[in-house]
Amino acid sequence: MDVDDSTLELCLATALIATNLLSLMHTRNMKKKKKARRHWVKPWMARKSKNVFNNLLKEMCLEDQQAFYDYHRMHRKNFAELLELVSPLIKKQDTKMRKAVSPAQRLSITLRYLATGESRRSLEFQYRTSHCLISSIIPETCDAIFTSLKNDYLKLPTSSEEWQQVARMWEGAPCGFEGIQGVGRGHSNDAKNVRDNLKNYFISNGKVPWQDRMALYH
Numbered sequence: 001m002d003v004d005d006s007t008l009e010l011c012l013a014t015a016l017i018a019t020n021l022l023s024l025m026h027t028r029n030m031k032k033k034k035k036a037r038r039h040w041v042k043p044w045m046a047r048k049s050k051n052v053f054n055n056l057l058k059e060m061c062l063e064d065q066q067a068f069y070d071y072h073r074m075h076r077k078n079f080a081e082l083l084e085l086v087s088p089l090i091k092k093q094d095t096k097m098r099k100a101v102s103p104a105q106r107l108s109i110t111l112r113y114l115a116t117g118e119s120r121r122s123l124e125f126q127y128r129t130s131h132c133l134i135s136s137i138i139p140e141t142c143d144a145i146f147t148s149l150k151n152d153y154l155k156l157p158t159s160s161e162e163w164q165q166v167a168r169m170w171e172g173a174p175c176g177f178e179g180i181q182g183v184g185r186g187h188s189n190d191a192k193n194v195r196d197n198l199k200n201y202f203i204s205n206g207k208v209p210w211q212d213r214m215a216l217y218h
Contacts, residue, residue, distance in 0.1 A: 009013065051128040053105045072108065073115040081108050082145070089144035090137075101129060109134060111139035145167065 048054065060068040061076055069075050074082070083104055090107070092100035109127055113134075119140075120131035127134070146154075157163045159171065 012022065045130070046128075048099070048128055052126040053108050057108065071115075071184040074111060079107070079111075082148075083146040086144040089147060090141050101133070103127075106137050108140050110138050110145075113138050114142075 055069065057068065060071065065076055069077075072079060086107060087103040090103050094100050105127065109123055109129070112126075113120075113123060120134045123129070124131040125133050129137075157166055
């Protein structure tokens with residue numbers, strides 16, 4: 001092998017080593033960038049004590065109960081009663097990483113969502129709680145509300161006597177249903193006349209040029 005070939009092999013080997021070193025340095029730099037993440041939680045999100053629940057709502061609870069009702073569509077007394085029922089079902093344990101959202105705040109978030117239909121992102125700004133967590137809080141709390149209240153408020157009659165009792169409750173109620181029995185059958189005849197008139201119009205004066213051609217395809 002001549003000198004020129006040896007020199008060429010040396011150059012190729014050097015280039016290969018340099019390429020590998022550059023690739024390794026790039027990988028290390030990328031790992032350092034990932035480690036140098038600025039915040040695990042955004043600073044303003046971490047200041048939970050300044051959210052709407054720990055400030056504005058507590059003020060309204062003490063100073064303006066009508067405002068508390070307007071916010072939750074529920075009086076403070078009813079809120080406390082409902083909270084007592086659902087707390088065992090929605091209470092979470094604190095972890096080493098973060099403190100759990102309290103049952104009261106979970107209920108507040110859910111009631112506000114049900115009352116206004118606000119987006120989860122909007123609720124995130126108010127309660128300083130991530131919208132991803134809010135997305136799980138709302139259905140969990142709704143399920144707890146249903147479980148807590150279904151036997152008292154959503155119980156279906158289980159016997160003929162209970163159904164008769166329900167029927168008696170509706171007797172004389174101002175629903176307007178009793179007037180249906182006295183309605184004659186003339187209205188159905190009027191409706192038929194309207195349909196016939198429309199049909200005649202669309203096959204006479206209201207007929208369009210392509211109507212016959214379209215009829216051939218049906």
